[in-house]
Amino acid sequence: MLHLIIADSELELVPKSIAEHPAVVNYARRRGKKPEEVILDSTYHHSVLRKLEDGERRGRPDIVHLCLLNALESIANKEGLLRVYVHTRNDEVIYIKPETRLPRNYNRFLGLMESLFKKRAVPENLELLRIEEKTLEELVREINPDGVFVMHEGGELMKPRDFGKVLAELSDPVVIVGGFPHGDFRSKIEGRKISLYREPLMAWTVVNEVIVAFEFSML
Structure with missing residues (x-):
């Protein structure tokens, strides 16, 4: 085996430290979910990743x-x-x-x-x-x-x-x-x-x- x-x-889910960022909030609203309930995705959240540790790979x-x-x-x-x-x-x-x-x-x-x-x-x-x-x-x-x-x-x-x-x-x-x-x-x-x-x-x-x-x- x-x-x-x-x-x-x-x-990972969107970290709490960036959950209130407009890019995250708007994306979550379009998905009909709370910001902390959506998966972090560089395609949609690239503008806020620089605020995170290791943001270039997350x-x-x-x-x-x-x-x-x-x-x-x-x-x-x-x-x-x-x-x-x-x-x-x-x-x-x-x-x-x-x-x-x-x-x-x-x-x-x-x-x-x-x-x-x-x-x-x-x-x-x-x-x-x-x-x-x-x-x-x-x-x-x-x-x-x-x-x-x-x-x-x-x-x-x-x-x-x-x-x-x-x-x-x-x-x-x-x-x-x-x-x-x-x-x-x-x-x-x-x-x-x-x-x-x-x-x-x-x-x-x-x-x-x-x-x-x-x-x-x-x-």
Whole structure:
């Protein structure tokens, strides 16, 4: 079983410190919601992000959306060989059942995430997605893997097919992919750093390469 964690993801509700900013208030009004109930998104809130710490990397739920679409629609997931988690910058973990089918439409995805942060599980009767307060370190310890790999542009360069073979030799490996646009991980992570290409890759590309390489060695 491959455990994939999208870590330090820039997925969060609008912080209280900027909830009264006109850009946030107007966006929330158009959505029919309170400012503190909407997801922070650089597309709509770029004018206020500079007021936040790490503002240049925050408000990127689109990265999570694309990573999850790639992962959940993969052959590995359909074959029961994959578990996917999202860890956020605020140390929350989203658990995602393999049978979950996320909205392809980005705005519908935002609405789903807003419901999840409010209700803590959606749909409430099935809990296809649920969220808990938990650090990345706690999540890894809970999974109890027999190998931890951190995808990092400064890591050991390895061809995807060779990395897939390494993963296939383990029972419960964890692969950690950053859910942020640039910079480094904020969380402390212990694991073998791996790079699949000589240049930086988008998070969703890394997710796809890792899963396909794993599938090639397992199926």
